[in-house]
Amino acid sequence: MTWLLPMILAAVSTAAPFEAGVARADITPREPIRMGGYAARTRPSEGVARPLWAKALALRDARGGRVVIVTLDLRRAPRILTDAVADEVKRRHGLERAQILFNCSHNHSGPALWENDPFPALGAEDYAVCRRYMEWLTKVVTDLVGRALSDLAPATLTASEGSAGFAANRRVATPKGYEIGYNPSGPVDHRVPVLRVTGTDGKLRAILFGYACHNTAAGPVSYQIGGDYAGAAQQSLERAHPGVTALFLQLAAGDQDPYPRGPAEWADRHGATLAAAVEKALASERQTPLGGPLKTAYREVELALAPHTRELFEKRLSDPLPARVRNARTMLKAYDEGRPMVSLLYPVQAIRLGDEFALVAIGGEPVVDYALRARRELPGVVLAGYSNSVRGYVPSERVLAEGGYEAGDSAIYYGLPGPFAAGVEDTIFTAIRGVLDAAR
Numbered sequence: 001m002t003w004l005l006p007m008i009l010a011a012v013s014t015a016a017p018f019e020a021g022v023a024r025a026d027i028t029p030r031e032p033i034r035m036g037g038y039a040a041r042t043r044p045s046e047g048v049a050r051p052l053w054a055k056a057l058a059l060r061d062a063r064g065g066r067v068v069i070v071t072l073d074l075r076r077a078p079r080i081l082t083d084a085v086a087d088e089v090k091r092r093h094g095l096e097r098a099q100i101l102f103n104c105s106h107n108h109s110g111p112a113l114w115e116n117d118p119f120p121a122l123g124a125e126d127y128a129v130c131r132r133y134m135e136w137l138t139k140v141v142t143d144l145v146g147r148a149l150s151d152l153a154p155a156t157l158t159a160s161e162g163s164a165g166f167a168a169n170r171r172v173a174t175p176k177g178y179e180i181g182y183n184p185s186g187p188v189d190h191r192v193p194v195l196r197v198t199g200t201d202g203k204l205r206a207i208l209f210g211y212a213c214h215n216t217a218a219g220p221v222s223y224q225i226g227g228d229y230a231g232a233a234q235q236s237l238e239r240a241h242p243g244v245t246a247l248f249l250q251l252a253a254g255d256q257d258p259y260p261r262g263p264a265e266w267a268d269r270h271g272a273t274l275a276a277a278v279e280k281a282l283a284s285e286r287q288t289p290l291g292g293p294l295k296t297a298y299r300e301v302e303l304a305l306a307p308h309t310r311e312l313f314e315k316r317l318s319d320p321l322p323a324r325v326r327n328a329r330t331m332l333k334a335y336d337e338g339r340p341m342v343s344l345l346y347p348v349q350a351i352r353l354g355d356e357f358a359l360v361a362i363g364g365e366p367v368v369d370y371a372l373r374a375r376r377e378l379p380g381v382v383l384a385g386y387s388n389s390v391r392g393y394v395p396s397e398r399v400l401a402e403g404g405y406e407a408g409d410s411a412i413y414y415g416l417p418g419p420f421a422a423g424v425e426d427t428i429f430t431a432i433r434g435v436l437d438a439a440r
Helices: 004-015 079-093 124-150 228-240 265-283 310-316 322-336 369-377 397-402 409-414 424-438
Strands: 018-026 053-061 066-072 100-104 153-163 167-174 177-183 191-199 204-211 245-250 256-258 288-290 294-304 343-353 357-362 381-384
Touching: 018 124, 018 204, 018 245, 053 124, 053 245, 053 294, 066 124, 066 245, 066 294, 079 100, 079 124, 100 245, 100 357, 153 265, 167 397, 191 265, 204 228, 204 265, 228 245, 228 265, 245 381, 294 424, 310 322, 322 409, 343 424, 357 424, 369 381, 369 424, 397 424
Parallel strands: 066 100, 204 245, 357 381
Antiparallel strands: 018 053, 018 153, 053 066, 153 191, 153 288, 167 177, 167 256, 191 204, 294 343, 343 357
């Protein structure tokens, strides 16, 4: 009967080209904490509407290629977190930097993260709370990755796509320039890419899905911790599929807001809409089976910032906006130390699952133009923003030329001196093509 062994192994290899493991950890703050995302909030959180989660999906192909995708119900991923976790994961498990991806839902109903987070202006006690949370979070996420790797078991992967229509472009042209509002005719990306992970027993194990929309259905009036629409969608899917882990990827949402929005109940409504789109994609007959090999690549590129002078920031010291004054002081300190900021180190990552599927993860808050260009020029690529390091909006050349909040006015809130220099979009796409080629 030994002649049957090669046939059996071949059948198993065909049926389950990957191993997959999943893990989750509740990362809800254990004490009242200042919340990130809205400068209008003036006090710590008051209760929990929905728990926050860190989740991990580990994949390994037949050749031993590995990757772990970590999703976080947080506004952003500062380097102090991602670098520390990546370094410790390499020490414990041998994963290189290209083999671990961090993506944040850009949730505005979660904690402020203390590194380079100048709004609101936190006092010493508030900073101490945020620092304790960051130190605890680093340990939790590091352990999470290990648990996902320990959970590896044979699995099949398929990709499909749905659609949800509640994201709308928020850049509105006015006589005073571009302002944040509601632009129903502006560019959007309503696609909902879905990656389905199924065990050899045919049971669904994990769902990785994405959408391009700010996670801000609940406005600044709410002081309750929660995962907003992305948290609601994950919770809905996990209730509908007991034992399944649902992971949300934030895509290119820099100029995309949920509409309607404001009252907290819109988080549940939009979450239900997104979950329904995922369910429809899961049930679709148009499933693309994914095979190996699994390959990854990661690099960091320098994004040039627009020229600035010391005099610019000296003038801003008398600005009526406190955030602009705080930013000016930070920039003047850098000038005093002989290191004015002239560029930003920017992460670009690619994960390929054979020839059928590729996930590109870029840092910051890219506007939707990046996803639309990727769709035109890079078929089969899913482009996620808010990954590995989130420090500022990333405008396209169009948005940069138009001006406004995403083009550079928001820089003061991210510890940046001002907008990026012209050419930022092509620099990033050159890096994207580079990591895709490296991951072939």
